[in-house]
Amino acid sequence: MADSAEGSPQEKRRFRNAVIGVGIAQLYAWGVIYYPFSVTGKMMAADLGLSSEAAFAGFSLMLIVGAVAAPLAGRAIDRIGGRIALSLGAVLSAGAIFAAASAAGPVSFYLGCVLLGLASSLALYDAGFAGLVQVAGRQGRRAITYVTFLGGFASTVFWPITAFLAARWGWRATYVVYAGGMIALCLPIYLATLGRPPAVHELPAGEDPHAHPDDETPLEGAARRRAFVGFATAVAAHQFVIAALLLHMIGAMRQAGLSGEEAIMVGMAFGPGQVLARFAEMVWGGRFPAVAGGRIAALLLPPALLFLLSGSMSLPLALCFSAALGMSNGLMTIARGTVALALFGRKGYGAIIGDIALASLFSRAIGPLALAWGLERQGLRMSALGCMACALVGVAAMEFVARISSVQRQGADAKIA
Numbered sequence: 001m002a003d004s005a006e007g008s009p010q011e012k013r014r015f016r017n018a019v020i021g022v023g024i025a026q027l028y029a030w031g032v033i034y035y036p037f038s039v040t041g042k043m044m045a046a047d048l049g050l051s052s053e054a055a056f057a058g059f060s061l062m063l064i065v066g067a068v069a070a071p072l073a074g075r076a077i078d079r080i081g082g083r084i085a086l087s088l089g090a091v092l093s094a095g096a097i098f099a100a101a102s103a104a105g106p107v108s109f110y111l112g113c114v115l116l117g118l119a120s121s122l123a124l125y126d127a128g129f130a131g132l133v134q135v136a137g138r139q140g141r142r143a144i145t146y147v148t149f150l151g152g153f154a155s156t157v158f159w160p161i162t163a164f165l166a167a168r169w170g171w172r173a174t175y176v177v178y179a180g181g182m183i184a185l186c187l188p189i190y191l192a193t194l195g196r197p198p199a200v201h202e203l204p205a206g207e208d209p210h211a212h213p214d215d216e217t218p219l220e221g222a223a224r225r226r227a228f229v230g231f232a233t234a235v236a237a238h239q240f241v242i243a244a245l246l247l248h249m250i251g252a253m254r255q256a257g258l259s260g261e262e263a264i265m266v267g268m269a270f271g272p273g274q275v276l277a278r279f280a281e282m283v284w285g286g287r288f289p290a291v292a293g294g295r296i297a298a299l300l301l302p303p304a305l306l307f308l309l310s311g312s313m314s315l316p317l318a319l320c321f322s323a324a325l326g327m328s329n330g331l332m333t334i335a336r337g338t339v340a341l342a343l344f345g346r347k348g349y350g351a352i353i354g355d356i357a358l359a360s361l362f363s364r365a366i367g368p369l370a371l372a373w374g375l376e377r378q379g380l381r382m383s384a385l386g387c388m389a390c391a392l393v394g395v396a397a398m399e400f401v402a403r404i405s406s407v408q409r410q411g412a413d414a415k416i417a
Contacts, residue, residue, distance in 0.1 A: 011137075014195065018135050019143050021193035022128050023150030025090075025186040029123045030151055031158030032178035033093060033116060038247050038267075039162045040171040047171070048109050056372060058113040059247065060365040065117025066124075067361030073121035074130055074354020082131020083194035087187055089122025094182035101175035123186075125151065126357040129337040130350035131194050140346065141290060144337040149278040152330055155246075156271030159264065218345030223404055227343050230401040232356050234298055235336055236363040237394030241301060241387045242329045244367035246270070248375060249322070255380045256313040266318045273326025274333070281334055290335065290342035291405045297331035298398040301391040304328055308384035336360070343405065 037044075037059045045055035077085045096119040100112030121127065129144055136143035165174040219227050245252065249270070253263035277297075285293055304324035307317055336356065344352045374383035 015136055015139060015143065018132060018193045019146045020150075021189040022086075022132055023147040025086075025189045026125060026128050026147055026151040027154050027157065028181060028185055029090075029093065030125075030154035031161075032097065032175075032181060033120055033123060035155050035158045036162045036166075036171075036174070036178070038250065039159060040166055040174070043166060043171045044103075044109070048103060048105060050106060050109070053372060054106070055109075056247070056368055058110055060369050061110060062113040062117040062120065063243070063361050063365035065114050066120040067117075067358050067365060069118050069121035070126060070357035070361060071351065071354040073127055074350035074352070074357070076122075077127060077130040077134075077350035078348060081194075082127070082134050083190060085122055086127055086131050086190040086194060089119060089127055090182050090186040090190060092119035093123045093186075094179045095119070097175050097179035097182065101172045101179065121354075121357075123182075125333060125336070126353050130353050131190075133337075133341065133346060133349050135194060140341050140349075141338045142286075144341075145278065145281050145285060145334050148330070148333045148337075149275060149282060151333075152274035152278050152326075153271055155274075156268050159267055163264070218347075219343050219404070219408055223408060224344065227401050227404045228352075228355070230397045230404065231294070231339060231343065232359040234294065234394045234397035234401060235332065235356060236359040237390050237397060238298060238301060238328070238332050239360045240363035240367040240370075240390050241305070241394075242325065242332075242367075243364035244371035244387065245325060247368040248371050251375060252308070252371075252380060252383075253313075253318055255375060256308070256318060258313070258315060258318060262315050262318070266315070266322045269319045269322035270326040270329075273323035274330030275326075276323070277327040277330035278334060281331060285334075289405070290338040291402050293331055294335035294339045295398050295402050297328055297335050298391075298395045300324065300328035300331065302388055302395065305384055305388045305391060308387070309381060339401070343401070 037056075041055050041059065042052060044050070044058075045052050048055070050058075073085070073089075093116070096112060096115035099115050100109070103109040103112050125148070128147060132143045132147060133140040162174060165177065169177075218224070246267075249267045250260070250263040253266050254260065258266065281293060304321060304327075307313060307321035307324070313321065337353065340352050340356060341349060370386070371383055374386055378386075
């Protein structure tokens with residue numbers, strides 16, 4: 001509506017500032033909380049007297065704690081607002097990263113991982129989505145798409161930066177620098193761009209402050225429960241595979257016959273794949289229901305995994321594999337926010353996205369451990385088959401959700417007719 005608050009120059013500027021600011025903050029947060037471990041994990045293990053498996057268990061512990069905290073974080077965002085919650089997340093993240101950098105042995109290392117997990121529940125995408133939806137109004141789907149487009153560069157930017165800094169200054173100094181960046185960059189961004197949600201009196205007469213985007217009707221009753229279970233399963237299965245392969249990308253590529261330098265190059269191709277998929281969503285996604293993006297994301301993963309089944313790869317094939325993996329993940333990251341918004345609505349969105357995160361983060365915690373065992377005991381080809389089976393479960397679950405959504409749309413159309 002031309003006269004709506006969301007359509008005024010002030011609201012357009014507010015939307016733009018929130019999207020750009022949160023996008024930059026999410027790029028940084030993912031780059032310094034999630035991605036460094038695949039570069040610094042072995043350095044940490046050697047420094048702290050841990051085996052590689054024990055060090056990667058710390059990363060999984062971080063994800064498990066984040067999963068347990070995610071529903072509480074989502075409900076906190078619903079209650080106190082994204083500005084306060086995400087600002088608190090930036091401060092907690094800085095403290096947790098510094099604590100990890102100060103670890104003197106296994107106990108303090110695992111404590112740092114626990115703190116990182118708690119902080120991540122208020123610092124990464126799920127919290128960012130909930131905060132954005134509060135201020136973006138009916139443009140929530142667009143806001144999520146734009147922010148994930150910017151955040152998609154995190155691995156491409158921070159893998160080489162982390163490798164460069166850690167090689168010259170060590171992993172501890174690198175983490176201290178990253179902790180400072182959370183305070184210097186992310187905290188002021190959240191304070192400046194995530195204002196309060198539009199109040200009822202700011203909306204046009206008769207407009208519901210919880211109005212659903214895209215003229216869709218949130219699911220209710222049994223359909224809502226089935227769709228939630230199906231969508232949580234689809235996201236969890238997808239993230240099991242993605243998290244496992246991301247953390248062990250370099251090791252898997254070495255087993256596939258590539259050198260260390262080539263393996264890092266392959267890992268860097270993941271980011272552009274994400275960005276390409278998100279750019280396509282930005283340009284064409286508005287023409288289709290949000291659920292369609294989730295279906296495409298799930299369907300892209302099994303073909304990408306076909307590259308691994310040979311057990312060996314040339315550099316061009318490995319780059320295609322990484323880019324295809326990135327495209328699938330890029331779309332699923334968007335779908336995690338937009339499909340939840342389309343199916344369940346804006347009211348209580350933080351709680352919904354937190355509950356979905358609980359399932360997906362548990363799978364992200366288990367995936368790296370499972371693939372570490374598979375690569376060590378079964379080899380690349382059998383590990384790829386296991387990943388393929390999990391990806392197909394995700395495809396089936398997403399098709400189940402699409403069916404529920406289709407029935408809902410048909411029912412709504414029949415009522416209108």
